[in-house]
Amino acid sequence: xxxILILTKLYDYNLGSITESSLWRSTxxxxxxxxxxxxxxxxxxxxxxxxxxxxxxxxxxESSLLISSDEGAxxxxxxxxFYIHSLLFHxxxxxxxxxxxxxxxx
Numbered sequence: 077x078x079x080i081l082i083l084t085k086l087y088d089y090n091l092g093s094i095t096e097s098s099l100w101r102s103t104x105x106x107x108x109x110x111x112x113x114x115x116x117x118x119x120x121x122x123x124x125x126x127x128x129x130x131x132x133x134x135x136x137x138e139s140s141l142l143i144s145s146d147e148g149a150x151x152x153x154x155x156x157x158f159y160i161h162s163l164l165f166h167x168x169x170x171x172x173x174x175x176x177x178x179x180x181x182x
Contacts, residue, residue: 079147080106081135083125097122101148116142116151126163131170141175 079101086096099116100109116122120142128134135144141154158177166172 078105079103080109081125081127081148082109083122085122094121094123099125099148112148112151117153123160124163126165128165128170130165130168134170 082100082102084098084100085094087093088095097120099112099122101112102109113120122142125135131145133145133147135148141156141160142151143154144151156175161176161178163176164174166174
């Protein structure tokens with residue numbers, strides 16, 4: 077099974093921020109796409125999409141922390157008390173990630 081995930085964002089230059097985002101998934105080599113916003117939260121604004129280098133089935137989406145272990149078919153949402161600036165996967169342990177906040181604190 078070949079899965080394609082695409083994250084689209086609408087950036088409002090007047091506000092200086094992303095105002096809408098959509099996550100799309102294809103399982104037929106891009107012939108058709110399913111919009112996944114209802115699975116990640118209709119009002120959730122997604123900033124980044126990360127794929128685990130050691131397990132391509134594991135996908136993490138940054139906003140809160142949305143984790144998928146089935147190539148984006150379903151998501152588990154984890155609320156955080158900080159905004160994620162960047163995420164790094166451990167090179168060998170697929171369940172370990174390092175998240176930096178806006179002020180560069182772990």
